[in-house]
Amino acid sequence: MEKTKKIDRERVTSFLLNYALYIILVGILVVVVIIDNKFLHPNNLINILQQASTKGILALGVAGLIVLAGTDLSIGRVLGLSAAVTASLVQSTTYASRYYQNMEKPLPLIVPLLVSIGIAVVFALINGFGVAFLKMHPFIITLGTSLIAFGCTSLYIEAQPSGSAQALSSFEKNFIDKAAGAFRIGNFRLPYVVIYFLICAVIVHIIWTRTKLGKNMFAVGGNSEAAAVSGVSVTRTIMLVYLMSGVLYGISAFLEAARVQSVGSQTGFNYEMDAISACVIGGVSFNGGVGTIIGVVIGSIILQAINYSLYFLQVNAYYQYIIRGLIIIIAVAIDVRKYVVKK
Amino acid sequence: MEEEKRTRVAEFIEEVDENDEPVKPEAIPLNKRPISHKLYDRMGLNFSVKAINIFIAVAVGLLVLVLALGVFTGSGKGASLGACLGHLYLI
Numbered sequence A: 001m002e003k004t005k006k007i008d009r010e011r012v013t014s015f016l017l018n019y020a021l022y023i024i025l026v027g028i029l030v031v032v033v034i035i036d037n038k039f040l041h042p043n044n045l046i047n048i049l050q051q052a053s054t055k056g057i058l059a060l061g062v063a064g065l066i067v068l069a070g071t072d073l074s075i076g077r078v079l080g081l082s083a084a085v086t087a088s089l090v091q092s093t094t095y096a097s098r099y100y101q102n103m104e105k106p107l108p109l110i111v112p113l114l115v116s117i118g119i120a121v122v123f124a125l126i127n128g129f130g131v132a133f134l135k136m137h138p139f140i141i142t143l144g145t146s147l148i149a150f151g152c153t154s155l156y157i158e159a160q161p162s163g164s165a166q167a168l169s170s171f172e173k174n175f176i177d178k179a180a181g182a183f184r185i186g187n188f189r190l191p192y193v194v195i196y197f198l199i200c201a202v203i204v205h206i207i208w209t210r211t212k213l214g215k216n217m218f219a220v221g222g223n224s225e226a227a228a229v230s231g232v233s234v235t236r237t238i239m240l241v242y243l244m245s246g247v248l249y250g251i252s253a254f255l256e257a258a259r260v261q262s263v264g265s266q267t268g269f270n271y272e273m274d275a276i277s278a279c280v281i282g283g284v285s286f287n288g289g290v291g292t293i294i295g296v297v298i299g300s301i302i303l304q305a306i307n308y309s310l311y312f313l314q315v316n317a318y319y320q321y322i323i324r325g326l327i328i329i330i331a332v333a334i335d336v337r338k339y340v341v342k343k
Numbered sequence B: 001m002e003e004e005k006r007t008r009v010a011e012f013i014e015e016v017d018e019n020d021e022p023v024k025p026e027a028i029p030l031n032k033r034p035i036s037h038k039l040y041d042r043m044g045l046n047f048s049v050k051a052i053n054i055f056i057a058v059a060v061g062l063l064v065l066v067l068a069l070g071v072f073t074g075s076g077k078g079a080s081l082g083a084c085l086g087h088l089y090l091i
Helices: A002-018 A020-035 A042-067 A075-089 A110-132 A138-158 A173-180 A192-210 A212-222 A224-229 A234-260 A271-281 A293-312 A317-342 B002-018 B037-043 B047-073 B077-090
Strands: A182-185 A188-191
Touching: A002 A020, A002 A317, A002 B047, A020 A293, A020 A317, A020 B047, A042 A075, A042 A188, A042 A192, A042 A212, A042 A234, A042 A271, A042 A293, A075 A110, A075 A138, A075 A234, A075 A271, A110 A138, A110 A234, A173 A192, A173 A234, A182 A192, A188 A192, A192 A212, A192 A234, A192 A293, A212 A224, A212 A234, A224 A234, A271 A293, A271 A317, A293 A317, A317 B047
Parallel strands: none
Antiparallel strands: A182 A188
């Protein structure tokens, strides 16, 4: 009898510890609703989804790298560079201080999108090459590329023909409509960016679960030596996962430029923290080999909901940093606990 | 140094093997406490899990505290609620 009680207590403790973060996060949202029930207004919920979408696409990209037991600290700055170049290519042709003065007709939107993806892919492949072939630690190489990307962004923005170092703005209407527009049915509004996010999530989910690359990725993340012995090309898998992350960063940068409508050298600052946090909250293990796309999507939305609710309650910005830091630490500690218990 | 470490571990494992049941951490003399977590794991002591449990509990407590402080000292509706609670406490 006593033994059963002990086992039950252990189970409850284990449940509380494993789900501590979700319990707190749901608790925060409940408290916010109690304090101010306007939080549940559909417009607020749509705003949360919209803000979660671009960072969610980044999270989809970095999730693959975390499954490989790596990480990427260059996300935010690479997004900033891609977004800056995108912004310069989609500026209105009637805007006198536009970046490309010779451009008299707006470019088809596919061009800036491909350029944005191209830039992000180049940086992602440099990171991938360093990790896969030179056996560099992902933390260090991505830190280096992050600084390079930031330098490039600042130089690019400073090189405006007008001589100004102001943020790039005044975009083509077509760009804003397509990338940051919304479906409207009566009063209901669903931003396109949410749909793009869901499409990306479905595609990445299929790659993760239904393709050889996905299976190899989990094998390499779980145990790279065992994977190599089983005939998996570890370097090829790492490069392909980095390539995939680059494509997603590029798409996210294109959409982010449209969402913020003003791209400066500080665009993308700290986005890597939100993307990595979303993955960790969503159950992607930093020990590698574990994670789901549904978890990443839910993690992105929960994280954004918490950020939004803290703004909504007008919590001091410095407290917000501390709260976000603690959330990340708890998420990682819970992940480590699961790993140790399993071992 | 390495040799000494190895001898200590070997002695320790020998001692553990003599017992039928896993040794509790408290039962191990301080000077013979395991050298690495691996040894702990081999003995099934789960030292790491306990340490992480305490860490998570402390971090969760801290998060709740900072959240409460943030909400009540902010400039939104939470602040007026905080002021109200403070007032009640003073009464």
